[in-house]
Amino acid sequence: MYLSEDKRFETDIVIVGAGNAAMCAAISAREQGLNVIVLEKSPENEKGGNSAYTHGSIRFAYNSVEDLKQIMPELTPEEIENTDFGAYPEEDFYDDLCRLSEYRTDPELSSLLTSKSFETMKWLQSHKVRFVPIYGRQAFKVDGRFKFWGGMIVESVGGGKGLVDTLHAEGKKSGIQILYNAMATKLIHDDNGVHGVIFKHQGETKEIHAKAVILASGGFHANTEMRTRYLGPKWDIAKVRGSRFNTGEGIQMALNIGAVSNGNWSGAHAVGGDRYAPALGEGFQKLSYPFGIIVNAKGERFVNEGSDFRNYTYANIGKLILEQPGQFAWQIFDKKVAHLLRDEYKLKQVTKVTANSIEELAKKLDGVDTEGFLKNIREYNEAVCKNIPFNPNVKDGLCTEGLPVNKSNWANTLDQAPFEAYAVTCGITFTYGGLKINTKSEVQDIMQQSIPGLYAAGELVGGLFYFNYPGGAGLMAGSVFGKIAGENAAQFVKQSLS
């Protein structure tokens, strides 16, 4: 890259954002021998966007333990012996994307995501990203052996921060330059396509000229106005999880030059997080609800907590809570399942009450109608099909019958003290709507043509996720399409030079 003067930079490829998708794009473009500059809006100490907030849990297709050994060469013979990793073939990953999006996911993009997921994991591993099985959160021990469920079995060492740090270190080693406090505001373009980016760097407007631009600057979940405009009423008051920098400029910049919008603009990934979490931050999600029940201010259940493994339901729970009176709910558990609660229930940042009887608990549930709650608990306990054994590792069919909202699995009765309850509200994680890309990650315009020199990857791409989302697919989508964007942008630049 060539720095010609203070306010004017030149390079081959400029990348907007420095999260997972951006760094995968940067590394893959650099592998093709091109010069790359990354513009990142955040200061260096907040680098990594939403990617840095993740646990690093990542979903990919695999057929056997032999495949897993390629991703995790450090797996020990004991771990292999003591664990049922199952298999998650490409077709299952694809089916999950189709099923959860109610068959609206872009078939070409989602089949590319699933078919490239394993080779992209190997590529990440070749770039020093280390993975380990998620024993703590994705497997329960039954009869002395761990069994994984729900299609997501590994996380990056050090979580999202570990992943981001490794990709940044790899990027730096290969000669990629990252400018922090650099907010992209406009694309430089003409009838022949995109030629660079205008950005604000440490308070000054500057420009960077390039032969290709890759947008990887996340969605708009941290933009109150856009949330309300596109997701609808009450989304302004949702707690914002993750990066405060994902405010949608990347999407806006592309729309402003004629890119077409795509996907589920009124949809977002949103979980049940602590009711009194700060308005912006981690959000303190609470994801063990399949083993208990969730009630609203009337003391009523409003969701089938056990409709599926939590990987396939948690991203939709926040929206349902936002629709309840007062935008809060309580998760209720009894002694039988308390040992199954995830680590996040033990954090200091938790709104929790305990009681030795259901009546005592009812009085402690702030904002909940006591009589309504007691009536609903009675009816729930009576409706449980008590002859079915409980098994947290499989969809056990332990259900209720005859309720307005039944529970399909893990429907233990609530009758063993002590009881525990956790107050939750809606925490938005990321938005689903965004730009349209083709299978080369080229951004499409309103005429459904590729905009020359413009590529996109990650959260700001629309069309993959609608209504719901399989856990771990966000990082995988960023890596798969980031790598593809880097390769194709490099190809485009080489052709334009030849």
Ligand SMILES: Cc1cc2nc3c(=O)[nH]c(=O)nc-3n(C[C@H](O)[C@H](O)[C@H](O)COP(=O)(O)OP(=O)(O)OC[C@H]3O[C@@H](n4cnc5c(N)ncnc54)[C@H](O)[C@@H]3O)c2cc1C
């Ligand atoms: C708390 C939390 C937990 C999660 N857990 C998981 C998980 O375990 N597994 C999983 O798969 N997904 C998880 N997700 C979702 C996942 O984080 C995202 O799907 C994924 O990280 C998005 O990657 P990205 O690179 O597209 O965006 P990001 O990682 O958000 O990166 C976007 C970057 O662009 C920068 N940026 C924004 N605007 C500009 C601008 N104008 N100019 C320059 N830079 C800009 C931002 O500062 C940011 O660094 C989680 C999200 C959160 C918030």
